[in-house]
Every structure is written in C-alpha cells, then in structure tokens.
Amino acid sequence: xxxxxxxxxxxxxxxxxxxxxxxxxxxxxxxxxxxxxxxxxxxxxxxxxxxxxxxxxxxxxxxxxxxxxxxxxxxxxxxxxxxxxxxxxxxxxxxxxxxxxxxxxxxxxxxx
Amino acid sequence: xxxxxxxxxxxxxxxxxxxxxxxxxxxxxxxxxxxxxxxxxxxxxxxxxxxxxxxxxxxxxxxxxxxxxxxxxxxxxxxxxxxxxxxxxxxxxxxxxxxxxxxxxxxxxxxxx
Numbered sequence: 385x386x387x388x389x390x391x392x393x394x395x396x397x398x399x400x401x402x403x404x405x406x407x408x409x410x411x412x413x414x415x416x417x418x419x420x421x422x423x424x425x426x427x428x429x430x431x432x433x434x435x436x437x438x439x440x441x442x443x444x445x446x447x448x449x450x451x452x453x454x455x456x457x458x459x460x461x462x463x464x465x466x467x468x469x470x471x472x473x474x475x476x477x478x479x480x481x482x483x484x485x486x487x488x489x490x491x492x493x494x495x496x
Numbered sequence: 497x498x499x500x501x502x503x504x505x506x507x508x509x510x511x512x513x514x515x516x517x518x519x520x521x522x523x524x525x526x527x528x529x530x531x532x533x534x535x536x537x538x539x540x541x542x543x544x545x546x547x548x549x550x551x552x553x554x555x556x557x558x559x560x561x562x563x564x565x566x567x568x569x570x571x572x573x574x575x576x577x578x579x580x581x582x583x584x585x586x587x588x589x590x591x592x593x594x595x596x597x598x599x600x601x602x603x604x605x606x607x608x609x
Contacts, residue, residue: 416596427600481552486539
C-alpha cells in the first residue's frame with residue numbers, strides 16, 4: 385500500500401512536444417506529492433509539488449494534474465526541450481510522517 | 497543558494513569493512529534523511545532524523561546501519577560491516593521546519609568489493 389507506480393519507464397519526445405508522465409498510489413494517507421528531476425550522477429532535485437486539495441498546479445512549463453478520486457497524478461512538460469532530458473521521479477509523503485516514497489522513475493529523452 | 501553537501505563523492509571499500517558517509521545539511525533545516533539508489537533503480541528511504549533521534553526508518557535500515565549528528569553541522573551514516581549489496585548511491589536530504597520539501601545532496605557512490 386506504500387507503493388507509488390509510475391509510467392512509462394521511458395519516453396521519447398520531439399523538441400517542442402508535450403511530455404506526460406503518470407503516477408498512481410493506493411495509500412489515501414498520502415498528502416504531499418512532489419516530482420523530482422535527476423540528471424546522471426546527480427541527486428534528485430525538487431521540480432514541483434502538489435497537495436490533494438487542488439487539482440492542478442503550474443510552474444512555468446511544468447504542470448501537475450491531480451485526480452484525488454482516481455488516486456492518480458501526472459506531470460506535464462510543455463514545449464519540451466533537450467535540456468529536459470533526465471529521469472523524473474514522482475513521490476509521495478503520508479500525513480503521519482516524512483518518508484518519501486518514490487515511483488520507479490521515467491527516463492525522458494527529448495530529441496532536437 | 498544553500499545546498500546539501502556530501503563527502504566523499506565516491507567510496508570504495510572491501511566487504512566487511514565499516515564506512516562512514518558524511519553530509520552537511522542546509523543550515524536552518526531540522527529534518528535530515530538518508531536514501532539510497534541502487535544503480536538503475538528507484539530511490540529508497542532509509543531513515544529520517546529529527547531532534548537528535550531517529551523518527552522513522554525502513555526495513556532496509558537494519559542493525560548494520562546507524563546515523564549520528566556529531567556536531568551542529570554534520571549528519572553521518574555508518575555502515576558497520578558492508579556487504580556487496582550495499583553498493584549504491586547514498587543521498588542525504590534535509591527539510592526545513594513545517595515544510596515537506598526535501599532537498600537532496602549530490603550523493604556518495606559506495607562500491608563494495
């Protein structure tokens with residue numbers, strides 16, 4: 385029940401296209417959902433996060449869509465750029481603690 | 497911009513040896529964490545630390561592991577007797593009070609031979 389399932393495992397998008405990564409969870413006690421971006425050899429960097437009281441959050445080209453009833457959330461990267469090529473992880477924290485549970489990761493490649 | 501730092505960047509050790517991985521969290525943060533990432537896999541939680549004690553730990557964090565905040569700035573992870581399967585990237589993270597945002601360091605690559 386602590387799992388966060390992420391798809392797809394890998395994604396190839398043309399420059400200027402929209403990248404969409406999906407995550408699903410079971411634990412209804414999760415109440416904070418961040419997305420992390422990781423470049424090879426680096427630590428995960430917080431990209432954007434959402435709480436379940438809103439259905440969407442946008443920061444620049446990055447948008448999280450959140451569907452509480454379906455227990456799903458997704459990351460949309462608009463106007464994808466080659467510099468966005470990285471591994472993206474969704475994650476969740478439950479309201480009883482501060483342990484991040486990560487999804488399996490999506491390796492995004494944006495072709496020029 | 498303040499950031500979490502970790503040393504060393506790469507540690508090679510023999511199986512059965514003890515290793516200490518070091519982290520300097522962001523200065524006004526109060527919550528500290530260790531995560532690990534086996535090559536090509538997802539990031540896994542090990543332990544969280546607050547007010548000089550462990551607040552949560554995962555099943556991975558067994559008796560071979562310990563954490564310490566020896567002074568006002570460092571946060572360490574000790575593995576007493578390393579196994580081959582301990583080879584991974586180890587990430588330290590910290591978060592400020594009243595905020596779920598966790599900021600990660602660059603990681604220490606541990607290789608156990």
